[in-house]
Amino acid sequence: AEGAAExxxAExxxAExxxxxxxxxEFPQEQEIPxxxxxxxxxxxxxxxxxxxxxMFDLFDPNGNGYLSLAEVDKGxxxxxxxxxxxxxxxKRCKPAIMRAFQAAKSLSGSTEGxxxxxxxxxxxxxxxxxIQRYFELLAVFDEVDTGDDxxxxxxxxxxxxxxLR
Numbered sequence: 001a002e003g004a005a006e007x008x009x010a011e012x013x014x015a016e017x018x019x020x021x022x023x024x025x026e027f028p029q030e031q032e033i034p035x036x037x038x039x040x041x042x043x044x045x046x047x048x049x050x051x052x053x054x055x056m057f058d059l060f061d062p063n064g065n066g067y068l069s070l071a072e073v074d075k076g077x078x079x080x081x082x083x084x085x086x087x088x089x090x091x092k093r094c095k096p097a098i099m100r101a102f103q104a105a106k107s108l109s110g111s112t113e114g115x116x117x118x119x120x121x122x123x124x125x126x127x128x129x130x131x132i133q134r135y136f137e138l139l140a141v142f143d144e145v146d147t148g149d150d151x152x153x154x155x156x157x158x159x160x161x162x163x164x165l166r
Contacts, residue, residue, distance in 0.1 A: 039081050040136040045129035056080065057125050067119035070102045073128070097139045101131035 044052035060068050060076030068076075077098065105128035106120050120128050145153050145161040153161070 039077075040133040042081070043129040043133055045126060045133055047126070053126055053129070054122075056129075057122055066122060067115050068121075068125070068128075069119055070099060073102055073120065074098055077132075093143075094136065094139065097135035098132060101128060101135045104131050 044056060056076070057068070058064075059080060060072050062072070074095070102120060105124045106118065107116075108124045108127055109116055109121055142153070143149075144164075145157055147157055147160070148154065
């Protein structure tokens with residue numbers, strides 16, 4: 001990995017002392033999570049980023065129908081942030097977070113009729129981006145706790161993580 005400390009490196013990722021750094025022995029993945037945390041920060045989810053959000057919605061909505069499917073959101077993220085480089089984390093591990101953010105956002109308009117029930121509209125798009133940010137943050141914490149990298153937190157991993165979660 002480029003510039004990533006591996007194995008038993010003593011320096012970590014340079015985030016020492018901030019309480020949010022990863023210790024190499026507990027978090028062996030190679031800079032993949034920081035990439036997604038950075039991605040989450042790049043999403044124009046703030047209220048004052050309306051123009052950037054409009055441009056992103058238009059990019060994600062190639063057919064211009066004003067509705068985003070899960071596939072369009074997924075592809076839009078891959079295209080916008082050039083994530084389709086074979087990264088297992090980008091192409092597989094974050095899909096559940098994207099899917100859950102989409103499911104949470106698609107019914108926020110209050111309408112459950114027709115296309116509104118199955119798609120994200122422009123009015124729901126900002127909150128979709130907020131949900132993606134939050135789910136990526138949760139995924140980053142989960143992956144830090146899941147030291148066995150088996151997508152499960154066993155009792156030992158949980159016990160080891162409790163002090164960090166306080």
